[in-house]
Amino acid sequence: MDSIGVLMPVPMSTYLEQELEKRFNLLKLWTVPQKTQFLKDHSGSIRAVVGNAGNGADAELIETLPKLEIVASFSVGIDKVDLNKCREKGIRVTNTPDVLTDDVADLAIGLALAVLRRLCESDRYLRSGQWKKGDYKLTTKFTGKTVGILGLGRIGKAVAKRAEAFSCPISYHSRTEKPELKYKYYPCVVELASNCDILVVVCALTDETRHIINREVIDALGPKGVLINIGRGPHVDEPEMVSALLEGRLGGAGLDVYENEPEVPEQLFELENVVLLPHVGSDTVQTDTAMADLVIGNLEAHFSNKPLLTPVV
Ligand SMILES: O=CC(=O)O
Numbered sequence: 576m577d578s579i580g581v582l583m584p585v586p587m588s589t590y591l592e593q594e595l596e597k598r599f600n601l602l603k604l605w606t607v608p609q610k611t612q613f614l615k616d617h618s619g620s621i622r623a624v625v626g627n628a629g630n631g632a633d634a635e636l637i638e639t640l641p642k643l644e645i646v647a648s649f650s651v652g653i654d655k656v657d658l659n660k661c662r663e664k665g666i667r668v669t670n671t672p673d674v675l676t677d678d679v680a681d682l683a684i685g686l687a688l689a690v691l692r693r694l695c696e697s698d699r700y701l702r703s704g705q706w707k708k709g710d711y712k713l714t715t716k717f718t719g720k721t722v723g724i725l726g727l728g729r730i731g732k733a734v735a736k737r738a739e740a741f742s743c744p745i746s747y748h749s750r751t752e753k754p755e756l757k758y759k760y761y762p763c764v765v766e767l768a769s770n771c772d773i774l775v776v777v778c779a780l781t782d783e784t785r786h787i788i789n790r791e792v793i794d795a796l797g798p799k800g801v802l803i804n805i806g807r808g809p810h811v812d813e814p815e816m817v818s819a820l821l822e823g824r825l826g827g828a829g830l831d832v833y834e835n836e837p838e839v840p841e842q843l844f845e846l847e848n849v850v851l852l853p854h855v856g857s858d859t860v861q862t863d864t865a866m867a868d869l870v871i872g873n874l875e876a877h878f879s880n881k882p883l884l885t886p887v888v
Pocket residue numbers: 628649650651652653675856857
């Protein structure tokens with residue numbers, strides 16, 4: 576398979592790069608200065624694109640690559656892949672579900688704890704020597720808080736399971752009710768937000784879920800409510816969230832994703848009730864390896880005419 580051109584637009588995993596290089600002709604787009612010319616020069620040999628959560632395969636890239644057969648995303652979310660264009664051209668698409676579920680769900684709980692118990696802020700308090708002048712102030716209990724989950728897929732269910740261990744009543748909103756689950760279903764997001772202390776956003780980003788967290792939902796969550804976003808930045812109307820936090824209309828936020836990554840609204844930097852992570856939901860050594868193995872497994876299956884391991888299209 577070493578003559579098959581595999582295009583990687585941005586760096587994402589050293590292990591994945593090494594393993595791809597052992598099997599394919601890996602073309603690292605970020606290393607070349609003349610990207611458009613490079614793509615033209617290699618358009619006859621590129622049969623696969625390996626993208627990620629930030630850089631997938633848009634219509635323009637797909638049109639540039641006439642021999643493209645598969646987009647294997649190093650991510651579970653495939654909102655940066657033009658799925659319609661792929662369907663139209665018969666291009667297969669795969670992602671990396673399941674292997675990252677635990678890490679992302681762990682991080683949701685970590686963010687909720689970090690916001691309510693002010694873990695980052697109290698760490699800064701100690702490091703700056705302020706403990707010597709007095710104890711850190713009281714924070715807010717997490718155990719028993721009502722957790723509302725927006726999107727009860729694989730990761731949403733894993734968040735629910737973890738929150739249950741903290742005796743948190745669970746409620747959710749998703750496109751359809753899941754009667755087999757004992758959690759309370761709200762057919763409307765505003766109702767879910769009105770009835771929970773912590774709202775975790777974990778659904779897929781689609782045209783329907785873009786800005787699903789708008790001013791009405793934020794106000795329903797209210798000055799004691801905490802928003803946790805481990806889904807995608809564009810789920811949230813970011814300027815509305817920033818104003819609500821600055822004006823005290825929202826109690827706090829734990830964010831791993833942003834509307835224009837890596838740009839993050841700087842007004843949030845000064846807020847002690849906000850914890851900001853640089854989109855690291857699945858970034859552990861173990862999950863990086865598992866995701867890379869899945870990308871490679873999908874590419875090998877495709878180029879050996881075997882069934883894909885985790886097909887999306
Ligand atoms: O954001 C990360 C992913 O979609 O895997």
